[in-house]
Amino acid sequence: MANDNTKSAQTDRLIADAVRNRLGREAGYREQALKIYPWICGRCAREFTHQNLRELTVHHRNHNHDDNPGDGSNWELLCLYCHDNEHSRQLDAEAARRSGIHSLGASTRAAATAQPFANLKDLLKRR
Numbered sequence: 001m002a003n004d005n006t007k008s009a010q011t012d013r014l015i016a017d018a019v020r021n022r023l024g025r026e027a028g029y030r031e032q033a034l035k036i037y038p039w040i041c042g043r044c045a046r047e048f049t050h051q052n053l054r055e056l057t058v059h060h061r062n063h064n065h066d067d068n069p070g071d072g073s074n075w076e077l078l079c080l081y082c083h084d085n086e087h088s089r090q091l092d093a094e095a096a097r098r099s100g101i102h103s104l105g106a107s108t109r110a111a112a113t114a115q116p117f118a119n120l121k122d123l124l125k126r127r
Helices: 002-036 080-099 120-125
Strands: 056-060 075-079
Touching: 002 056, 002 075, 056 080, 075 080
Parallel strands: none
Antiparallel strands: 056 075
8 A cells, every 4th residue: 555655655746846847848939928019919810918917828930838948939928719729630630640630621521411300391381
């Protein structure tokens, strides 16, 4: 039992260290990016002030959070909404690549087969 407690304590320490290191890295590049770039979302052009600056995030263009050049060339400032959208688009693109879909154009999309309003006319007649 003591061995399990030791392993658990080691795991807890490793996780705490990893979180602390990540937060330290983030604080460093965030402060740098806020000094380099104007406080404007790079996508929607929303402007930020000290009051709402917490809603402006640093996005890594190449999605590598350890790639933090001092000139900020891998960063862009995005509001929370645009940042979430960017990462959602990235996940969608990865899923499409894995499933073999190379383009999300009409030619590669499967035709819709569901007909949710097929019997709507009949349903409305019953009223």
